[in-house]
Amino acid sequence: MKLLRMGAPGAEIPAVLGEDGRTYALSELTADIDGDFLALDGPDRVREALAAGTLPLIDPDGLRIGAPVARPGKVVCIGLNYRDHAEETGAAVPERPVVFMKDPSTVVGPYDQVLIPRGSAKTDWEVELAVVIGREARYLDDPEAAKDCIAGYAISNDVSEREFQLEFSGQWDLGKSCETFNPLGPWLVTPDEAGDPRALGLRLAVNSEIRQSGNTKNMIFDAAYVVWYLSQYMVLRPGDVINTGTPAGVALGLPGTPYLRDGDTVELSIDGLGAQRQIFRNA
Structure with a gap:
């Protein structure tokens, strides 16, 4: 699974790249891809949502790609x-x-x-x-x-x-x-x-x-x-x-x-x- 963050610096949207090559928003699951998301089994929840087909699509055209993890502690x-x-x-x-x-x-x-x-x-x-x-x-x-x-x-x-x-x-x-x-x-x-x-x-x-x-x-x-x-x-x-x-x-x-x-x-x-x-x- 490929997790990413898209948008202007400081205003990135959490997302996932599906096996179908399309990009899906994770805003219904998390505010960001950060330490809290990872600690609370965020990737497993994303995997389940992808399998259920409940995630909305994002049009990635023109969107900046940010670092895939927000605010690393170190x-x-x-x-x-x-x-x-x-x-x-x-x-x-x-x-x-x-x-x-x-x-x-x-x-x-x-x-x-x-x-x-x-x-x-x-x-x-x-x-x-x-x-x-x-x-x-x-x-x-x-x-x-x-x-x-x-x-x-x-x-x-x-x-x-x-x-x-x-x-x-x-x-x-x-x-x-x-x-x-x-x-x-x-x-x-x-x-x-x-x-x-x-x-x-x-x-x-x-x-x-x-x-x-x-x-x-x-x-x-x-x-x-x-x-x-x-x-x-x-x-x-x-x-x-x-x-x-x-x-x-x-x-x-x-x-x-x-x-x-x-x-x-x-x-x-x-x-x-x-x-x-x-x-x-x-x-």
Whole structure:
């Protein structure tokens, strides 16, 4: 099942994409797709309503697609989680997940404009598999238990400013939390439809030139392990988003490859999860 939110920023309508390819409104079931909706078995209720044929149709033409989850409580990120990415950046392959946080307000729609920060010389791209939490994860017993806490998956662009992140302060959050730095979506795809999260192809192109082409099978720590691991150190709550890392092909790891500039277009896709497209503009 593919859940989405459509409309102007701050006024999105919750919706679902049916198997017939048509879009159905969820306003009779919920005010939004958020933590409360996920915690109260919202996806199951949507599934039942779809089967009953009780949901009204929406004409999606001309409607903006927003992030598929409203107001994440937190965005937790895993760094260096693909061996090829660690190698291209000259970093050691981590023995434990590398964890950092992003400001949740960085989350925007998959086709929204992304702003290059003032003073930026090294704004970079990162296609990532995002995990959306559907029920509280706290001191989980094992990665298998983590699977029951996952509401679904989405595409994330973990946009990064490398000077801010690595050179100016050494504090990763400063290079990750600039406004608009986390396009998410277009859909929240439930686990039954997303396919095996350990075998999804990821791709990213800049100005139609392929930069990243990887597969989640090359993750060091898979999605379920990451959720289990994080639950030992923090409480994950419904609506939280986890960015699980990026494969090789970022500008940081490709000497001579230009970083993003005003007017550049970035296109991303992950098997079964749809596609994104952003135009980057100077703030």
